[in-house]
Every structure is written in C-alpha cells, then in structure tokens.
Amino acid sequence: MRDEEVEAIRIRLRAAIPRSRYEHSRRVEEESRRLAVKFGADPDVCALAGLLHDCARDLPADELAAIWSRLDPGQTAEPVVLNSALLHGPVGAVIACEAYGVCDPRVLRAIQRHTLGAPDMAVEDKVVCLADYVESGRRFPGVESIRSLARCDLDSALICALDGTIKHLVDAGALIDVNVILTRNALLRKYNRMPKAGDIPANQHRETAE
C-alpha cells in the first residue's frame, strides 16, 4: 500500500474513533514497525495492522455481534459471548477489509488475532499483539519488564504478556478464552519450557493433581 493510501486511512480512522483510541493506534502502529524491523517481520504489514487493530473497539455491542454473526461458525466460545469486546479483533479484520479497503491477508490476520492470539501465530501476528501490550502509553504494573524483553526476545515477551493477562483474569474471577491458553501453550512448547512435574512447587502440584 502506498504512503498516500496509508495517510488516507489515518485520516478516516481519526474521524471514526475516539481521540484517545486513535492516539493509542498510532503508538501501536509505530511500535509494530519498530518490532517488525527487529524481529524480521514485514514492517509495512505490521504498521498497517497496528494502525487499524482497534478500528472496531468502540462499536456498540449489538453491531459487533451483528458482524460477528456473519463470521461465527456457530461454535462461539463462552468467554467471547459474555464479553463482546473480545469480538473487536475478528470484527476489526472485517472492518479493515470492507471499510478501509485493506486486502493483505497478513494485515487482516494480525488484526483478527490481536485480542485472543492463536496457537499458530505468524511473526506479524505476534508483533502487533506485543506492540499493543508495550506501546509507550501503557502504564500497567510489569509493563517495563515486558518492554525490556520485547527488545530482545519476541516469544518470551509475548509469553510474559499472556501470563499477565491470564493472572489478571484469574484475579478478577473472569472466564478465560481457550485461545489465550492455547497460544501460551504453543509458545511454551516451542521453547521446550513446559515445566516438569518436579519443577512445580509442591503445594501447586498437589492442588493441580487433586
């Protein structure tokens, strides 16, 4: 996509979403480009996906559900049903295609996967997902250590980010979508970092076994 086309998308996006969301999206665009260069992904693909990743984030729940119903294979997971905000990844890919004219499947897939991940994430998917976690406006506890890791190890940084998300959901007593768990498991397996039974502290091991 030419620079003028991307600039036209920025102008339209700025008019379509709240200012704070647009500013976050521009930071994710910049961080995605930076991480893509670092980790050998396509910088233009990642930057465009970063720019548009939240284009559906502020749609009303009924609109998200209406677009989702066109995509839904009929097996929607319970956490997604209960938290319609989780739909803004897959619905955002539809909006990016239909409203912003983005055709590149790598861009659309990275937008689609930025909320829940996927066990077979491509490097572009990982870059955009991580950029969303660590863009310079993020202030949550632990973000600095994920940011430092993101400078040298994409998968480890993503595992830490997913760990934080899962811990937060557990603390909040919220449902966890199975894709988040499958994504983390796939990343851990890739690095052969599955703990052996003896590595798990005794009390946790016992609780797991009971």
Ligand SMILES: [Fe+2]
């Ligand atoms: Fe998002």
Ligand SMILES: [Fe+2]
């Ligand atoms: Fe975001």
